[in-house]
Amino acid sequence: MVTAAPTLMETRPAAPVLPPRPPAAAEPGPAAPASALAPAAETLIDIRQVDFFYGASQALHDVSLAIEHKKVTAFIGPSGCGKSTLLRCLNRMNDLIDGTRVARGTIRIRGVDIHQPDVDVIELRKRIGMVFQKSNPFPKSIYENITYGLRLQGVTNRARLDEVVEKSLRGAALWDEVKDRLDASGLGLSGGQQQRLCIARAIAVEPEVILMDEPCSALDPVATAKVEELIQELRSRYTIVIVTHNMQQAARCSDKTAFFYMGRLVEYADTRNIFTNPANPQTEAYVSGRFG
Amino acid sequence: MASNPPAHPFQSPPTAARRRERWIFALFGGATYCVILCGALVFGTIIGKGAGSVFQTRAPFINTTFLTAAPESLHVFEFEGRKREMGDQEYRAFVAQHPAAARVKSESYVYSAGGIFPCIVGTVLLVIGSMTIALTLGVSAAVYLNEYARDGTFIRFVRLAILNLAGVPSIVFGLFGFGMFVIFFGWNVSLLAGWFTLAFMVLPVVITASEESLKAVPRGFREGSLALGATKWQTIRKNVLPYALPGILTSSILGIARVAGETAPIMFTAAYVVRDKLPWEVERAVDFLFQGVMALPYHIYVVSSKIPQNEYTERVQYGSAFIFLLIVAVIASASILLRNQLRNRYKW
Ligand SMILES: Nc1ncnc2c1ncn2[C@@H]1O[C@H](COP(=O)(O)OP(=O)(O)OP(=O)(O)O)[C@@H](O)[C@H]1O
Numbered sequence: 001m002v003t004a005a006p007t008l009m010e011t012r013p014a015a016p017v018l019p020p021r022p023p024a025a026a027e028p029g030p031a032a033p034a035s036a037l038a039p040a041a042e043t044l045i046d047i048r049q050v051d052f053f054y055g056a057s058q059a060l061h062d063v064s065l066a067i068e069h070k071k072v073t074a075f076i077g078p079s080g081c082g083k084s085t086l087l088r089c090l091n092r093m094n095d096l097i098d099g100t101r102v103a104r105g106t107i108r109i110r111g112v113d114i115h116q117p118d119v120d121v122i123e124l125r126k127r128i129g130m131v132f133q134k135s136n137p138f139p140k141s142i143y144e145n146i147t148y149g150l151r152l153q154g155v156t157n158r159a160r161l162d163e164v165v166e167k168s169l170r171g172a173a174l175w176d177e178v179k180d181r182l183d184a185s186g187l188g189l190s191g192g193q194q195q196r197l198c199i200a201r202a203i204a205v206e207p208e209v210i211l212m213d214e215p216c217s218a219l220d221p222v223a224t225a226k227v228e229e230l231i232q233e234l235r236s237r238y239t240i241v242i243v244t245h246n247m248q249q250a251a252r253c254s255d256k257t258a259f260f261y262m263g264r265l266v267e268y269a270d271t272r273n274i275f276t277n278p279a280n281p282q283t284e285a286y287v288s289g290r291f292g
Numbered sequence: 293m294a295s296n297p298p299a300h301p302f303q304s305p306p307t308a309a310r311r312r313e314r315w316i317f318a319l320f321g322g323a324t325y326c327v328i329l330c331g332a333l334v335f336g337t338i339i340g341k342g343a344g345s346v347f348q349t350r351a352p353f354i355n356t357t358f359l360t361a362a363p364e365s366l367h368v369f370e371f372e373g374r375k376r377e378m379g380d381q382e383y384r385a386f387v388a389q390h391p392a393a394a395r396v397k398s399e400s401y402v403y404s405a406g407g408i409f410p411c412i413v414g415t416v417l418l419v420i421g422s423m424t425i426a427l428t429l430g431v432s433a434a435v436y437l438n439e440y441a442r443d444g445t446f447i448r449f450v451r452l453a454i455l456n457l458a459g460v461p462s463i464v465f466g467l468f469g470f471g472m473f474v475i476f477f478g479w480n481v482s483l484l485a486g487w488f489t490l491a492f493m494v495l496p497v498v499i500t501a502s503e504e505s506l507k508a509v510p511r512g513f514r515e516g517s518l519a520l521g522a523t524k525w526q527t528i529r530k531n532v533l534p535y536a537l538p539g540i541l542t543s544s545i546l547g548i549a550r551v552a553g554e555t556a557p558i559m560f561t562a563a564y565v566v567r568d569k570l571p572w573e574v575e576r577a578v579d580f581l582f583q584g585v586m587a588l589p590y591h592i593y594v595v596s597s598k599i600p601q602n603e604y605t606e607r608v609q610y611g612s613a614f615i616f617l618l619i620v621a622v623i624a625s626a627s628i629l630l631r632n633q634l635r636n637r638y639k640w
């Protein structure tokens with residue numbers, strides 16, 4: 001039972017603490033992603049040679065990629081290329097679908113293979129939050145939505161819950177809009193607010209990683225801009241993986257970009273390189289909008 | 293005729309399709325009104341004839357005796373030139389007072405005086421108990437089938453079994469309950485045996501309906517909860533069942549009407565023709581479960597088939613049927629209110 005590999009629990013760093021809101025940063029253009037200033041990269045999630053199957057049909061072929069700590073990684077690619085599938089592998093949400101399996105390869109988070117038998121999927125999912133394409137606030141009050149995860153963990157202290165609600169809603173840039181109606185249903189919010197509520201709900205349990213599957217696909221440009229701003233604010237504290245169909249979004253928000261095509265990883269590099277100087281002609285064609 | 297030019301281009305042309313349309317419309321409409329007419333006749337008769345024994349023209353306008361007394365025999369006789377009708381107790385008192393009355397020829401009809409209170413109590417107890425059992429078992433089974441079990445041969449077999457169970461006639465459930473609970477388990481004719489028999493009878497309805505309601509809860513709620521690190525059971529309890537509950541209740545309303553109304557399953561398992569004691573007049577608490585009760589549907593069966601039909605017995609016959617309809621309506625309305633309240637709490 002005693003292995004050299006550290007468990008997820010032991011290696012967990014101190015819970016990220018919310019610093020005061022930073023002043024609005026200058027808009028980082030695609031040519032100047034924040035990664036330029038970041039120190040040497042540290043791998044948080046190491047995906048190696050993963051083959052993934054839905055029953056008999058293979059959705060991922062030999063995918064290897066290293067997602068870096070406290071960076072924003074974007075997955076792009078045409079519809080059906082396996083972006084969501086890979087994303088859902090990272091918190092093992094695919095376990096919920098009958099007949100799915102990772103046939104080959106490993107996914108390690110901080111060196112721990114997430115498929116090894118002593119990994120508790122519940123613990124894993126607490127550490128790796130997820131925001132879905134279709135925003136899915138629960139039909140409960142805003143307050144209950146945010147505290148859902150903590151209540152599961154047995155937190156009942158009202159003062160602590162209040163504090164987390166405020167912190168998470170501020171973290172999701174939603175506090176000012178909803179602070180007067182925390183007891184109103186989460187479903188009464190606008191689409192963009194609902195999505196930010198879902199992000200707030202995810203960060204309330206203080207995960208290390210936030211997976212976002214096309215978080216803006218159902219939002220108008222203004223709401224999209226708000227979510228993108230939010231990603232900018234979260235990037236200093238969380239490792240973020242975002243699936244998007246929006247090239248500009250990938251260019252604006254991410255440090256690294258992975259381009260997938262037909263279940264294979266075609267190119268993975270700094271976002272700047274992918275968009276200005278892609279190594280692969282397929283990538284070039286896709287990011288310049290010539291196919292996809 | 294054909295030479296007549298149409299007055300305007302949108303006039304209905306006399307084609308076969310238009311004629312058929314009119315016929316079909318009349319046919320379907322007629323069928324619907326036929327159903328309404330039948331319903332109105334049934335309810336009208338019961339209400340018309342039954343309301344007389346429940347309501348009265350004098351204050352308090354409700355015949356409280358009928359609702360709160362136990363059934364008695366009705367004595368009809370002529371005394372001192374006047375025709376008199378009275379219940380058994382009253383008759384005895386009367387005879388004690390006027391010894392001459394004892395010598396007068398008196399006709400008596402069982403159950404036709406007094407009231408039906410024990411039957412009302414019995415039916416309410418049967419409904420509450422059996423619905424509790426059916427909902428507990430049914431919702432659990434539905435959760436298992438819909439949330440936990442993976443589709444396979446066994447699960448398909450279980451579903452088939454449930455479907456078949458729904459088609460079993462109620463008399464067969466009655467015999468099953470008699471063999472299983474009354475004899476094999478040795479519970480005798482008792483509330484407990486009736487509860488389980490009735491619960492098994494409505495179980496298929498409850499399971500099927502619960503499954504439908506669970507399926508109607510969007511996947512996103514489950515995924516959202518699981519992604520926050522909830523276990524499956526936490527997800528189901530906090531984020532699936534509460535939303536499915538209104539649907540489950542809606543369907544159990546149908547179950548309530550069936551449980552309250554079926555005679556066959558209880559006549560071997562729980563119902564007494566007549567019982568003097570009320571269910572709470574027991575010595576030990578456990579005896580409560582192991583006593584038979586009077587029940588409205590069985591009482592209706594008895595008074596409508598085992599005693600003569602005449603103006604004196606009609607009151608209890610139609611009165612019981614009327615009260616029975618009223619009770620089902622009350623229980624159903626209560627469930628509908630509860631359902632609406634839940635539905636307003638969780639909307640998506
Ligand atoms: N539940 C499932 N069962 C079977 N096959 C699936 C399932 N989900 C996805 N697939 C298949 O796996 C492949 C990859 O799907 P995936 O959802 O990962 O694509 P995607 O890149 O996220 O596409 P999109 O951009 O449209 O969301 C597709 O061919 C899809 O048909």
Ligand SMILES: [Mg+2]
Nearest residue numbers: 083084085213
């Ligand atoms: Mg997708």
